[in-house]
Amino acid sequence: MEENKIWLSPPHLGGKELNYIQHAFDTNWISQYGSNIDEFEKTLENYLENNSFVTALSSGTAAIHLALRLLNIEEGDFVLCQSFTFVASANPVLYQKAIPVFVDSEPTTWNMCPNALEDAIKYCLKQGKKPKAIIPVSLYGMPFMVDEILEISRKYEIPIIEDSAEALGSKYKNKPCGSFGDLSIISFNGNKIITTSGGGVLISRNQKSKDKALYFATQAKENKDYYNHSEVGYNYRINNISAGIGRGQLEVLEERIVKRRENHQFYQYIFEKYDEINLFEEPDDNFFSNYWLNTVTIEKKDSRFTKEKLKQIFSENNIETRYLWKPMHLQPLFSECKFFGRNVCGTVFEKGLCLPSGTNLTEGDKDRIKEILINLRY
Numbered sequence: 107m108e109e110n111k112i113w114l115s116p117p118h119l120g121g122k123e124l125n126y127i128q129h130a131f132d133t134n135w136i137s138q139y140g141s142n143i144d145e146f147e148k149t150l151e152n153y154l155e156n157n158s159f160v161t162a163l164s165s166g167t168a169a170i171h172l173a174l175r176l177l178n179i180e181e182g183d184f185v186l187c188q189s190f191t192f193v194a195s196a197n198p199v200l201y202q203k204a205i206p207v208f209v210d211s212e213p214t215t216w217n218m219c220p221n222a223l224e225d226a227i228k229y230c231l232k233q234g235k236k237p238k239a240i241i242p243v244s245l246y247g248m249p250f251m252v253d254e255i256l257e258i259s260r261k262y263e264i265p266i267i268e269d270s271a272e273a274l275g276s277k278y279k280n281k282p283c284g285s286f287g288d289l290s291i292i293s294f295n296g297n298k299i300i301t302t303s304g305g306g307v308l309i310s311r312n313q314k315s316k317d318k319a320l321y322f323a324t325q326a327k328e329n330k331d332y333y334n335h336s337e338v339g340y341n342y343r344i345n346n347i348s349a350g351i352g353r354g355q356l357e358v359l360e361e362r363i364v365k366r367r368e369n370h371q372f373y374q375y376i377f378e379k380y381d382e383i384n385l386f387e388e389p390d391d392n393f394f395s396n397y398w399l400n401t402v403t404i405e406k407k408d409s410r411f412t413k414e415k416l417k418q419i420f421s422e423n424n425i426e427t428r429y430l431w432k433p434m435h436l437q438p439l440f441s442e443c444k445f446f447g448r449n450v451c452g453t454v455f456e457k458g459l460c461l462p463s464g465t466n467l468t469e470g471d472k473d474r475i476k477e478i479l480i481n482l483r484y
Protein backbone atom coordinates (compact mmCIF):
# COMPACT_ATOMS: atom_id res chain seq x y z
CA MET A 107 0.00 0.00 0.00
CA GLU A 108 1.27 3.46 -0.90
CA GLU A 109 1.78 5.30 2.37
CA ASN A 110 0.77 8.92 2.71
CA LYS A 111 3.40 11.59 2.30
CA ILE A 112 4.98 13.03 5.43
CA TRP A 113 5.76 16.67 4.81
CA LEU A 114 8.48 18.73 6.44
CA SER A 115 6.18 21.39 7.93
CA PRO A 116 2.72 21.56 6.34
CA PRO A 117 -0.04 24.00 7.31
CA HIS A 118 -2.18 22.82 10.22
CA LEU A 119 -5.56 24.47 10.53
CA GLY A 120 -7.22 24.79 13.90
CA GLY A 121 -10.89 24.69 12.85
CA LYS A 122 -11.98 28.25 13.63
CA GLU A 123 -10.42 29.86 10.55
CA LEU A 124 -13.53 29.42 8.39
CA ASN A 125 -15.68 31.29 10.93
CA TYR A 126 -13.53 34.38 10.54
CA ILE A 127 -13.44 34.03 6.77
CA GLN A 128 -17.24 33.64 6.76
CA HIS A 129 -17.52 36.83 8.80
CA ALA A 130 -15.41 38.65 6.19
CA PHE A 131 -17.76 37.40 3.45
CA ASP A 132 -20.92 38.17 5.44
CA THR A 133 -19.85 41.75 6.02
CA ASN A 134 -18.33 42.12 2.51
CA TRP A 135 -14.95 43.17 3.94
CA ILE A 136 -12.87 40.88 1.76
CA SER A 137 -10.10 43.28 0.85
CA GLN A 138 -7.45 45.23 2.75
CA TYR A 139 -9.69 46.57 5.54
CA GLY A 140 -11.72 44.82 8.19
CA SER A 141 -12.03 43.51 11.71
CA ASN A 142 -9.94 40.39 11.07
CA ILE A 143 -6.94 42.57 10.31
CA ASP A 144 -7.52 44.78 13.35
CA GLU A 145 -8.04 41.85 15.72
CA PHE A 146 -5.12 39.88 14.31
CA GLU A 147 -2.83 42.83 14.96
CA LYS A 148 -4.24 43.50 18.44
CA THR A 149 -3.90 39.87 19.53
CA LEU A 150 -0.28 39.80 18.43
CA GLU A 151 0.44 43.10 20.17
CA ASN A 152 -0.83 41.63 23.43
CA TYR A 153 1.13 38.44 22.90
CA LEU A 154 4.43 40.20 22.19
CA GLU A 155 4.15 42.97 24.82
CA ASN A 156 7.26 45.19 25.12
CA ASN A 157 5.76 48.12 23.23
CA SER A 158 4.86 46.11 20.17
CA PHE A 159 3.00 47.90 17.39
CA VAL A 160 2.03 45.40 14.72
CA THR A 161 1.37 46.08 11.03
CA ALA A 162 -0.01 43.07 9.15
CA LEU A 163 1.38 42.67 5.64
CA SER A 164 1.29 40.37 2.64
CA SER A 165 4.54 38.59 3.57
CA GLY A 166 7.52 38.49 5.89
CA THR A 167 9.69 39.61 3.00
CA ALA A 168 7.53 42.72 2.61
CA ALA A 169 7.97 43.36 6.34
CA ILE A 170 11.77 43.30 6.02
CA HIS A 171 11.58 45.60 3.02
CA LEU A 172 9.43 48.11 4.92
CA ALA A 173 11.79 47.91 7.91
CA LEU A 174 14.61 49.00 5.59
CA ARG A 175 12.45 51.85 4.26
CA LEU A 176 11.59 53.00 7.80
CA LEU A 177 15.32 53.18 8.54
CA ASN A 178 15.91 55.20 5.36
CA ILE A 179 18.23 52.62 3.90
CA GLU A 180 19.23 53.65 0.41
CA GLU A 181 21.57 52.90 -2.44
CA GLY A 182 25.12 52.19 -1.29
CA ASP A 183 24.32 51.80 2.42
CA PHE A 184 25.84 48.88 4.32
CA VAL A 185 23.45 46.42 5.98
CA LEU A 186 24.84 43.64 8.19
CA CYS A 187 23.10 40.36 7.45
CA GLN A 188 23.27 36.91 8.96
CA SER A 189 24.67 34.68 6.24
CA PHE A 190 22.98 31.51 7.50
CA THR A 191 19.36 32.14 6.57
CA PHE A 192 16.69 31.89 3.90
CA VAL A 193 17.27 34.32 1.05
CA ALA A 194 14.23 36.42 2.03
CA SER A 195 16.28 37.92 4.91
CA ALA A 196 18.71 39.51 2.45
CA ASN A 197 16.76 40.06 -0.79
CA PRO A 198 15.11 43.29 0.40
CA VAL A 199 18.58 44.79 0.94
CA LEU A 200 19.03 44.42 -2.82
CA TYR A 201 15.58 45.93 -3.51
CA GLN A 202 16.98 49.08 -1.88
CA LYS A 203 20.26 48.80 -3.83
CA ALA A 204 22.02 48.72 -0.46
CA ILE A 205 25.07 46.52 0.16
CA PRO A 206 24.70 43.40 2.29
CA VAL A 207 27.74 42.52 4.41
CA PHE A 208 27.45 38.95 5.61
CA VAL A 209 28.22 37.74 9.12
CA ASP A 210 28.98 34.16 10.16
CA SER A 211 27.14 32.11 12.79
CA GLU A 212 28.43 30.93 16.14
CA PRO A 213 28.13 27.18 16.81
CA THR A 214 25.71 27.24 19.76
CA THR A 215 22.62 28.85 18.21
CA TRP A 216 23.75 28.81 14.55
CA ASN A 217 22.84 32.50 14.47
CA MET A 218 24.80 35.73 14.13
CA CYS A 219 28.22 35.55 15.79
CA PRO A 220 28.85 38.64 17.96
CA ASN A 221 32.61 38.62 17.26
CA ALA A 222 32.19 38.34 13.50
CA LEU A 223 29.55 41.07 13.70
CA GLU A 224 31.97 43.42 15.39
CA ASP A 225 34.64 42.66 12.77
CA ALA A 226 32.12 43.47 10.04
CA ILE A 227 31.18 46.76 11.70
CA LYS A 228 34.84 47.75 11.97
CA TYR A 229 35.34 46.97 8.29
CA CYS A 230 32.40 49.21 7.32
CA LEU A 231 33.63 52.02 9.57
CA LYS A 232 37.04 51.79 7.90
CA GLN A 233 35.30 52.32 4.55
CA GLY A 234 33.97 55.53 6.07
CA LYS A 235 30.35 54.36 6.27
CA LYS A 236 28.54 53.30 9.39
CA PRO A 237 26.22 50.34 8.68
CA LYS A 238 22.55 51.33 8.72
CA ALA A 239 21.11 48.14 10.23
CA ILE A 240 21.87 44.68 11.62
CA ILE A 241 19.57 41.78 10.62
CA PRO A 242 20.03 38.85 13.03
CA VAL A 243 17.81 35.80 12.49
CA SER A 244 16.32 33.26 14.91
CA LEU A 245 16.85 30.38 12.55
CA TYR A 246 14.72 27.24 12.80
CA GLY A 247 13.11 28.89 15.84
CA MET A 248 16.28 29.15 17.92
CA PRO A 249 16.73 32.65 19.35
CA PHE A 250 20.01 34.36 18.47
CA MET A 251 22.37 35.54 21.25
CA VAL A 252 20.10 38.43 22.08
CA ASP A 253 22.07 40.10 24.91
CA GLU A 254 25.37 40.04 23.04
CA ILE A 255 23.93 41.28 19.74
CA LEU A 256 21.86 44.03 21.40
CA GLU A 257 24.93 45.19 23.30
CA ILE A 258 26.86 45.64 20.05
CA SER A 259 23.86 47.39 18.50
CA ARG A 260 23.85 49.88 21.40
CA LYS A 261 27.61 50.30 21.48
CA TYR A 262 27.77 51.33 17.81
CA GLU A 263 24.24 52.81 17.69
CA ILE A 264 23.12 50.66 14.80
CA PRO A 265 19.45 49.59 14.79
CA ILE A 266 18.37 45.95 14.77
CA ILE A 267 15.88 44.45 12.33
CA GLU A 268 15.03 41.20 14.06
CA ASP A 269 14.14 38.46 11.57
CA SER A 270 12.00 36.14 13.67
CA ALA A 271 10.15 34.82 10.62
CA GLU A 272 10.57 31.27 11.93
CA ALA A 273 10.45 32.01 15.65
CA LEU A 274 6.93 32.94 16.73
CA GLY A 275 6.56 31.40 20.20
CA SER A 276 10.28 31.19 20.89
CA LYS A 277 11.75 33.07 23.84
CA TYR A 278 15.03 34.37 25.14
CA LYS A 279 15.26 34.87 28.91
CA ASN A 280 11.50 34.47 28.95
CA LYS A 281 10.84 37.31 26.49
CA PRO A 282 9.21 36.52 23.15
CA CYS A 283 10.99 36.61 19.83
CA GLY A 284 9.56 39.49 17.86
CA SER A 285 10.08 41.87 20.78
CA PHE A 286 13.85 42.38 20.56
CA GLY A 287 14.50 44.51 17.49
CA ASP A 288 14.08 48.21 16.94
CA LEU A 289 11.96 46.66 14.23
CA SER A 290 11.05 42.97 14.13
CA ILE A 291 9.34 40.74 11.64
CA ILE A 292 7.44 37.45 11.78
CA SER A 293 6.29 35.39 8.79
CA PHE A 294 2.94 33.61 8.47
CA ASN A 295 3.78 31.73 5.29
CA GLY A 296 2.19 28.28 4.88
CA ASN A 297 5.17 26.38 6.24
CA LYS A 298 5.69 28.42 9.42
CA ILE A 299 4.47 27.45 12.90
CA ILE A 300 1.13 29.14 12.22
CA THR A 301 -0.03 30.64 8.95
CA THR A 302 -2.26 33.21 7.26
CA SER A 303 -1.78 31.30 3.97
CA GLY A 304 0.66 34.02 2.97
CA GLY A 305 1.49 36.95 5.23
CA GLY A 306 3.81 38.58 7.67
CA VAL A 307 3.96 41.34 10.26
CA LEU A 308 6.24 44.24 10.93
CA ILE A 309 6.61 45.05 14.61
CA SER A 310 7.69 48.53 15.57
CA ARG A 311 8.08 50.20 18.96
CA ASN A 312 5.84 53.24 18.64
CA GLN A 313 2.61 54.33 16.98
CA LYS A 314 4.36 56.79 14.70
CA SER A 315 6.50 54.08 13.20
CA LYS A 316 3.48 51.80 12.77
CA ASP A 317 1.62 54.60 10.96
CA LYS A 318 4.59 55.09 8.66
CA ALA A 319 4.73 51.36 7.90
CA LEU A 320 1.04 51.36 7.00
CA TYR A 321 1.59 54.41 4.79
CA PHE A 322 4.39 52.69 2.85
CA ALA A 323 2.36 49.47 2.65
CA THR A 324 -0.55 51.30 0.98
CA GLN A 325 1.21 53.13 -1.88
CA ALA A 326 2.45 56.02 0.30
CA LYS A 327 -0.85 57.79 -0.16
CA GLU A 328 -0.90 61.08 1.69
CA ASN A 329 -3.69 62.20 3.96
CA LYS A 330 -5.52 64.51 1.53
CA ASP A 331 -8.94 64.43 -0.25
CA TYR A 332 -7.23 63.59 -3.53
CA TYR A 333 -4.54 61.02 -4.22
CA ASN A 334 -1.26 62.77 -3.55
CA HIS A 335 2.10 60.97 -3.50
CA SER A 336 5.57 62.32 -2.74
CA GLU A 337 7.37 59.03 -2.06
CA VAL A 338 7.45 55.57 -3.57
CA GLY A 339 5.12 53.12 -1.84
CA TYR A 340 4.02 49.48 -2.14
CA ASN A 341 0.94 47.31 -2.16
CA TYR A 342 1.99 45.27 0.88
CA ARG A 343 -1.09 45.23 3.12
CA ILE A 344 -2.54 41.88 4.20
CA ASN A 345 -6.16 41.13 3.22
CA ASN A 346 -9.03 40.54 5.61
CA ILE A 347 -9.46 36.90 4.53
CA SER A 348 -5.84 35.94 5.22
CA ALA A 349 -6.02 37.82 8.50
CA GLY A 350 -9.11 35.71 9.32
CA ILE A 351 -7.03 32.57 8.89
CA GLY A 352 -4.45 34.19 11.15
CA ARG A 353 -7.02 34.88 13.88
CA GLY A 354 -8.06 31.24 13.91
CA GLN A 355 -4.43 30.15 13.96
CA LEU A 356 -3.49 32.42 16.87
CA GLU A 357 -6.08 30.59 18.96
CA VAL A 358 -4.07 27.37 18.63
CA LEU A 359 -0.58 28.87 18.82
CA GLU A 360 0.16 27.56 22.32
CA GLU A 361 -0.90 24.03 21.30
CA ARG A 362 1.30 24.24 18.24
CA ILE A 363 4.34 25.21 20.30
CA VAL A 364 3.72 22.30 22.68
CA LYS A 365 3.42 19.90 19.74
CA ARG A 366 6.60 21.12 18.00
CA ARG A 367 8.48 20.68 21.24
CA GLU A 368 7.04 17.18 21.62
CA ASN A 369 8.35 16.40 18.14
CA HIS A 370 11.73 17.56 19.35
CA GLN A 371 11.56 15.18 22.33
CA PHE A 372 10.72 12.36 19.94
CA TYR A 373 13.91 13.04 18.00
CA GLN A 374 15.90 13.49 21.22
CA TYR A 375 14.89 10.01 22.28
CA ILE A 376 15.96 8.53 18.93
CA PHE A 377 19.25 10.34 18.48
CA GLU A 378 20.44 9.73 22.03
CA LYS A 379 21.66 6.41 20.74
CA TYR A 380 23.74 7.84 17.90
CA ASP A 381 27.33 9.04 18.04
CA GLU A 382 27.33 9.97 14.38
CA ILE A 383 24.27 12.20 14.35
CA ASN A 384 23.69 15.25 16.54
CA LEU A 385 20.28 16.75 17.10
CA PHE A 386 20.45 20.55 17.27
CA GLU A 387 19.33 21.74 20.71
CA GLU A 388 18.91 24.76 22.98
CA PRO A 389 22.34 25.69 24.40
CA ASP A 390 20.98 26.50 27.90
CA ASP A 391 17.91 27.63 29.83
CA ASN A 392 18.05 31.18 28.46
CA PHE A 393 16.91 29.83 25.11
CA PHE A 394 13.41 28.51 24.47
CA SER A 395 12.93 27.35 20.89
CA ASN A 396 9.60 26.71 19.19
CA TYR A 397 11.56 23.99 17.35
CA TRP A 398 9.94 25.05 14.12
CA LEU A 399 12.20 22.58 12.35
CA ASN A 400 14.24 19.80 13.91
CA THR A 401 17.68 19.63 12.39
CA VAL A 402 20.53 17.17 12.68
CA THR A 403 24.19 17.29 11.71
CA ILE A 404 26.06 14.21 10.63
CA GLU A 405 29.32 14.43 12.50
CA LYS A 406 31.44 11.62 11.11
CA LYS A 407 32.63 11.87 7.54
CA ASP A 408 33.33 8.14 7.22
CA SER A 409 29.99 7.08 8.60
CA ARG A 410 27.82 4.66 6.66
CA PHE A 411 25.36 7.39 6.01
CA THR A 412 25.66 10.89 4.68
CA LYS A 413 23.03 13.62 4.55
CA GLU A 414 22.49 12.76 0.87
CA LYS A 415 21.90 9.10 1.69
CA LEU A 416 19.66 9.94 4.59
CA LYS A 417 17.59 12.26 2.43
CA GLN A 418 17.30 9.61 -0.25
CA ILE A 419 16.17 6.87 2.15
CA PHE A 420 13.48 9.17 3.55
CA SER A 421 12.43 10.16 0.08
CA GLU A 422 12.06 6.51 -0.99
CA ASN A 423 9.67 6.15 1.93
CA ASN A 424 7.63 9.16 0.86
CA ILE A 425 8.99 11.38 3.63
CA GLU A 426 10.15 14.92 2.93
CA THR A 427 13.42 16.17 4.43
CA ARG A 428 15.43 19.23 3.41
CA TYR A 429 19.02 20.39 3.48
CA LEU A 430 19.78 23.35 5.72
CA TRP A 431 19.66 26.85 4.25
CA LYS A 432 22.68 27.38 2.06
CA PRO A 433 24.48 30.40 3.51
CA MET A 434 24.14 33.66 1.60
CA HIS A 435 27.89 34.24 1.29
CA LEU A 436 28.05 30.99 -0.73
CA GLN A 437 25.21 31.99 -3.08
CA PRO A 438 25.96 33.10 -6.65
CA LEU A 439 23.56 36.02 -6.09
CA PHE A 440 25.83 37.45 -3.39
CA SER A 441 29.23 36.37 -4.74
CA GLU A 442 30.49 39.98 -4.75
CA CYS A 443 29.61 40.56 -1.09
CA LYS A 444 31.94 40.63 1.90
CA PHE A 445 31.76 37.93 4.56
CA PHE A 446 33.13 37.97 8.10
CA GLY A 447 33.82 34.84 10.11
CA ARG A 448 35.37 31.42 9.86
CA ASN A 449 32.65 29.77 7.81
CA VAL A 450 30.97 28.09 10.78
CA CYS A 451 27.67 28.28 8.90
CA GLY A 452 29.16 26.75 5.75
CA THR A 453 30.38 23.79 7.81
CA VAL A 454 26.97 23.32 9.43
CA PHE A 455 25.32 23.52 6.01
CA GLU A 456 27.58 20.75 4.71
CA LYS A 457 26.60 18.38 7.51
CA GLY A 458 22.97 19.17 8.15
CA LEU A 459 19.47 17.96 7.38
CA CYS A 460 15.98 19.15 8.44
CA LEU A 461 13.53 16.46 9.51
CA PRO A 462 9.71 16.38 9.44
CA SER A 463 8.53 18.67 12.22
CA GLY A 464 4.91 19.50 11.46
CA THR A 465 2.35 19.73 14.22
CA ASN A 466 0.09 17.28 12.41
CA LEU A 467 2.71 14.53 12.62
CA THR A 468 0.84 11.44 13.90
CA GLU A 469 2.09 8.58 16.06
CA GLY A 470 1.99 6.43 12.93
CA ASP A 471 4.16 8.95 11.07
CA LYS A 472 6.63 8.93 13.93
CA ASP A 473 6.78 5.13 13.82
CA ARG A 474 7.67 5.28 10.14
CA ILE A 475 10.43 7.80 10.80
CA LYS A 476 11.71 5.85 13.79
CA GLU A 477 11.89 2.62 11.84
CA ILE A 478 13.96 4.19 9.09
CA LEU A 479 16.37 5.70 11.56
CA ILE A 480 16.72 2.50 13.57
CA ASN A 481 17.32 0.43 10.42
CA LEU A 482 20.15 2.79 9.49
CA ARG A 483 22.24 1.39 12.29
CA TYR A 484 22.31 -2.12 10.92
Ligand SMILES: *Cc1c(COP(=O)(O)O)cnc(C)c1O
Pocket residue numbers: 164165166167168191192194195243269271272293294295305306
Ligand atom coordinates in the same frame (compact mmCIF):
# COMPACT_ATOMS: atom_id res chain seq x y z
C1 LIG B 1 9.98 32.56 5.72
C2 LIG B 1 11.11 33.45 6.00
C3 LIG B 1 11.14 34.80 5.59
C4 LIG B 1 10.15 35.40 4.65
O1 LIG B 1 8.85 35.28 4.96
P1 LIG B 1 7.74 35.22 3.79
O2 LIG B 1 6.49 35.43 4.56
O3 LIG B 1 7.85 33.87 3.17
O4 LIG B 1 8.02 36.31 2.83
C5 LIG B 1 12.19 35.60 5.99
N1 LIG B 1 13.20 35.12 6.74
C6 LIG B 1 13.24 33.82 7.12
C7 LIG B 1 14.38 33.37 7.96
C8 LIG B 1 12.21 32.95 6.74
O5 LIG B 1 12.28 31.67 7.09
